[in-house]
Amino acid sequence: MSMLLKISWRNIWRQKKRSLIVMSSIVVGTAAVLMMDSFSMGFVYQQLNNQISSHVGHFQINSKGYNANKVIKNRIKHPSEIEKKLKKLNFVQAYSRRVLAFGMLSSAEGSTGITMVGIDADNEAKITSIKSQIIKGQYIGNNPRDIIISSAVAKKLNVDIDGKIVMMAASTSGKVQSELFRVKGIFKTNNSSFDKTHIFIPIHTAQKLLNIGQDITQFVVLTDNLDKIDLYKNKLNQVIDDKYEVLSYKDILPLLVFYIELSIEMMALMYVIIGIAILFGIINTMLMSVFERIQEFGVLMSIGMKSRQIFIMVIQEAFILGVLGTIAGFIVGYVIYLYFAVNGMDLSAFSDSLVSFGVGSVIYPKIDVNVMYRALFIIPLTTVVGAVYPALKAIRLQPTDAMRYI
């Protein structure tokens, strides 16, 4: 250890209580921001993952114009063209065909407007979590009249498993067609607004109802890495004909992506607020520490210590406080994080509002590299900034003035 570092280290422990109090504030601050940051990240990414896994997938490939005007006219007429290309891409883990249309769902006791999703049941199960979210009955099987609906829709239409439902939708000719279904399963996702507006039927039944032959509305695609989404989008765009459009989850869920960015910015604001609180604590502590050692600085200057070295020594003291406090705070925060990462934070009391956000009633915190970077680097940096003013005070004095200082 260099002697300057040794002096800084020992100076910290000259006033043990004071140093421990400052360090405690850093520990609490670091643990608090780590928890807030990880819960905030967990909240938004849970929202995103729920959306991706319940319906959106990583990519959707539509006929150009479908996203702006979701009508059956804007459909994919030769899906095998795209399918051949998807099969060749090694980053594509799974894909599935879908037929989507708006329509009316009726039972003997009520009706509701709905988005009908015709799915290839086996492939869809590889991409979305609908199958695992069946809470009653079963997933779509071989029967063309199978339908799975959400518990919210089941409640509204007052139907249960094996109950009869009629789906009505306009075919390509504009003629309203209808089809009778039997409820095969009831699902419940973490997104109440999705549940109220979506039902699933076999894709061939949907094609028949809409009279579109083998045409489909979209492909939903799952890749091997969500973090490479922009790179994969470029690759997909290179191989997919430009009469189709490739939309990533970012294009499909712009509000959610905006919300994630907003959350990160809000956390940055939180770091600033906690940083300022720590900053004033450090300035106060270091000023006290500097003022009670002014004579000592005078002696150090007298024997030839340069201003730069004194400045570094004071900054080092604050930095050590910051680093020790941050490490301890990070450990405390990480232990709390580990507990909640396994058990989740049960917010059932607010489950109605959380489900409407598409989150679920149990929040699992998430720590990624950015969260760790922010927690581990910002606070020690703040302590250094906080020590600059006291350090400047220490070096501005003449040696004799410093030694005369009372």
Add this chain to the structure above:
Amino acid sequence: MAILRTENLYKVYDSNGISVTALQDINLEIHTGDFMVLAGPSGSGKTTLLNLLGSLDKPTKGKVFFDGEDLAVKTKKELSNIRLNKMGFIFQAYNLIPVLTAVENVEFPMMLLGYNEKDRRKKAVEIMSYLGIEDLVNKRPNQMSGGQQQRVAVARAIVNDPHVVLADEPTANLDSKSGANLLDLMGKMNREKNITFIFASHDFHVIERAKILVKIEDGKIIENQTA
């Protein structure tokens, strides 16, 4: 050539609009190997003069030359380097760094010069042995007596082989025996190592050992006698 020379030196302190002249028209020459005492009553200006000679303060008027160079034109960093390489300081209150052990205190100026740990430890222990305080190596200042602390301060002052050592009332806080021992030690270093010593003191025991006695009163040199 004089190692230190002052030319029409004035120092005026301004306190709440009231000017106090601490030194006026000081002309002094100090040569290598001198054992000089600046003597005078409290408030006479001897510490002020010592501080100006040691480049710890700036004169209001006049010049201080060290090795023929005008200190007024030197930057803060250059003055630090001069103090570090060519001067040693001993203070009345010892002023050791409280968080360092005796040997670390002695090593400190060498650390500032960039010596490696091994070399500086070796030299520090050698100096401490020369001064007879090798048994204090691992003691912290608060574990030592005043006399012991002042000897460590002397070791720190001479460890970088300075041309001149400036000592401000070095015996003031010591009992007569410790003070005498310390003066013996400094006299020995003056004779054996040809280190120039300048004392500011009104202690009779210091004054009687001076080779050159400069008496100061009311900021003026009233007598400059060589023994």
